[in-house]
Structures are given as C-alpha cells and as structure tokens.
Amino acid sequence: MTIQVYLVFILTFIIYIIGTLAYSARIVGVRTGRIAVSLAVFNVFVLIQRTANTIQAPLLAKTIENGINSGQSAGLIHIFRWVIFSITLATIAGAILMPTFIKIFNKLVISFSVYRSLPRLMMHAFSKSGIEQFKNSISIPKRENLSELKNFNKTSKKVILLNMISFSVSSISVLSALYAGCLSPDLRTTCSTLSAVINSISTIFMVIFIDPYLSMMTDDVIRGESTELEFNRCIIFIVGGLIAGSILSQFLLLPASKLIVIIARLI
Template sequence: MTSQIYIVFILTFTIFLIGTLAYSARVVGVKTGRIAVAAAVFNVFVLIQRTASTIQAPLLGKAVDNSISTGQTSDLLYVFRWIIFSITLATITGAILMPTFIKIFNKLVVSFSVYRSVPKLVFHAFSKSGIEQFKNSISIPKKENLYELRNFKKIPKKVVLLNMIAFSVSSISVLAALYAACLSPNLRTTCTTLSSVINSVSTIFMVIFIDPYLSMTTDDVIRGDCTELEFNRCVIFIIVGLIVGSILAQFMLIPASKLIVIIAKLI
C-alpha cells in the first residue's frame, strides 16, 4: 500500500468518527437545554469532517486511475475492504469515546455561552485549563448503558433499521462507484458520477425518516414527554446500528458496484 492509501485510511477514520460522535451533540443539547448552541459548536467538528472528505476524494480517484492503468483491480478491492474496515473501527471507537466526548462537549457548550466566539472557544480548549478539563473528562462506557441494549421497549426498530441501511449505503457509495469504474473502464466517468445518485438514497432515508424522528424525540425530552433515559437508549441502539451497518457494507460493495455498471450501461 502506498502512503496515499494510508492517508485515506486516516481521513476515512476521521470522517466517520466525527459522524458517530455527532449523536452526542443531541445528547448534550438535551442535557443542557441549549440545542442550537450545541449544533453551532459541533459545526467546528463538521468543518474538520468536510475538509477530510475534500482531501479523501482525489486520493481515492488517484488510486482508481493507478489500478486501471496497471490492471490490478483485485488489489483495489483489497484496499477498499480495508477502508470499510476503518469505517467499522471508527464507529466502534466513536461508541467507546461517546461518554468522554459528551462530557467534553458539554463543557464546550457551557464555555461557548461565556466566550460567545468560536476562535476564543478553540483557544480556551487548548489552554492549560482546557487541557486539564479534558483529562478530567476521560471516562469509559458504563455497564448500565450497555444493559440498555437488552431493553427493546419503546425502541423505534424501523428507524434503527433504516438508519443502519442508510449508513451502509453511504459508506460504500463512493467506493462502489469507483470500483465500478474499474469493472467497466469505458464507462468510468458515468460510474463515478453515479456515486451521488447512490448516496442520495441514504440521504432520502435520513431526511424523511431518521432526522425528523430524532428531532421530535429531542423536543419530547425538552417538553418532558420523553425521559432522558429513553432518549439515550434510542441513541445507543442507533450507534449499534451504525456498527452493524458498516459490517453489512462489506457484503454490499461488490453487488452495488455491479449494479452501478448495469445502470451506467442503461443510461
């Protein structure tokens, strides 16, 4: 593997780690009652995520071009499977870091109300007191939270399932399109542009089914119609669904690539 591929691994890990930790922003918003502030502060992490995505795309494209020119598409499939594994590793790491990140993010939200400036907040985070607060916030998932996985009451099973499928699709949308370009080099441009079409499927699931439910549940907690325990249980199941979805993506990669080739030929 080249150094570019290792950079792709790191970028992919960063992108999906932040994506997993995004759910903690909702938890902190519920705990502090400052949902808008929590979203604003988390945008700093979203900026890092989007920057990583911008760098990742051309590196992956370069890997595909090299594979097509050398005729070593099997090596590319091997690399792609490792990239998907980095997604699984990122979601698991995000789940483990969730308690720590919730504490840190909670302090960032409270501090933002004091500094009212993102640059000042970032400066405070890297100050001596900020680093000390970070050390004091380190914690591991509690057994009580893991026990919640045995309680299926009031869990939106359809939402969790749809979120798992949407995450699987979004995880391989770009990879499947790039591998399809290797399977059908004469339709390389068409295959790669179809990644946005594939990714739109997961976006539809998120916009129509998942985000509205989480938003309504968040409002229910604020109004007192839903307990924090029930909300946290829902988040736990959704994160577990992300882990399962990333594993499912390994099995979807080749079928999705072949489907993209078929669609490219029909267009």
C-alpha cells in the same frame, strides 16, 4: 499499499468517528437545554469531517487510476474492503469515546455561552486549562448504559433498521462508484458521477425518517413528555445500527458496484 492509501484509511477513520460522535450533540443539547448552541459548536467538528472527506475521494481515485494503468485493478477490491473495515473501527471507537466526548462537548457548550465566539472558544480549548479539562473528562461507557441494550423492544425497530441501511448505503456510495470504474474502466467517469445518486438515497432516508424521529424525541424530552433515559437508549441503538451498517457495507460493496456498471451502460 501506497502512502495515499494509508492516508485514505486515516481520513476515513476521522470522517466516521466524527460522524458517530455527532449523535452525542443531541444528548448534550437535551442535558443542557441548549439545542441551538450544541449544534453551533458541533459545526466545528463537522467542518473537520467535511474537509477530510473532500481529500479522501481524490486520493482513492488516484490509486484506482494507477491500478488500471498498471493492469492490477483486480486486486483493488481488498483496498476497498480495508477502507470499509476502517469505517467499522471508527464507529466502534466513536461509540467507546462517546461518554468522554459528551463531557467535553458539554463543557464546550457552556464555555461557548461565555466566550460567544468560536475562535475564542477554540483558543480556550487548546489552552492549559482546556487541556486539563479534557484529561478530566476521559471516561468509559457505564455498565448501566450498556444494560439498555436489553431493552430493544422499547425502541423503534423501524428507525433503527432504516438508520442501519441508510448508513450502509452512504458508506459505500463513493466506494462502490469508484470500484465500478475498476470493473468497467471505459465507463469510470460515468460511474464516479453516479455516487451522488446513491448518496441521495441515503440522504432521503435520513431526512424523511431518522432526523425527524430524533428531533421529535429531543423535543419530547425538553417538554418532559419523555425521559432522558429513553432518549439515551435510542441513541445507543442508533450508534449500534451504525456499527451493524458498516459491517453490512462489506456485503453490499460488490453488488452495488456491479449495479452501477449496469446503470452506466444503460444511460
């Protein structure tokens, strides 16, 4: 494997660990009652995620070009599977780090109300006191939170399933389009552009089903119509769905790539 491939693994890990930790923003918003501020602070982390994402695809595309030119494109499937495996590791790591991140994020939200400036907040985060607060925030998932996994019947199975499918589809949107170019090098430009079509399917699922459900639950907790425990239980199953979705991506990669090739030939 080349340096570019290892860099893709690292960037993929960063992208998806931040994406997993995104759900803790809602928990912090519920606990502090500062929903808008929580989302504003988290936009900093989203910026890091999106920046890494813009670099990831070109690096992987370059590896594919080299594989096609050298006549070794058939072996590239293993690289794609390792990339998906890094997504699984990132979602698991994000789930483990979520208690720590919630504490850090909680302090960032409170500090933002004091500094009222993202640059000043970031300077405080990397100061001596900020690093000390980070050390004090390190924690592991509590046993009582993990015990909520037993209460699967108390959570919307439809939302969890749709979230799992949506995450699985979004995880392979770019990867399947790129690998489709390996399967049909003469149509690789057309195949690569079809990744946006696949990703839009995932976006539709998120916008229509997942985000509104979580937003309504957030409002219910703020109004006292639902408990924080019920909300936390939902987030636990949502994150669990991300892990399951990343595993499902391994099985969807090849069929999705072949489907993209068929669509590219029909266009």
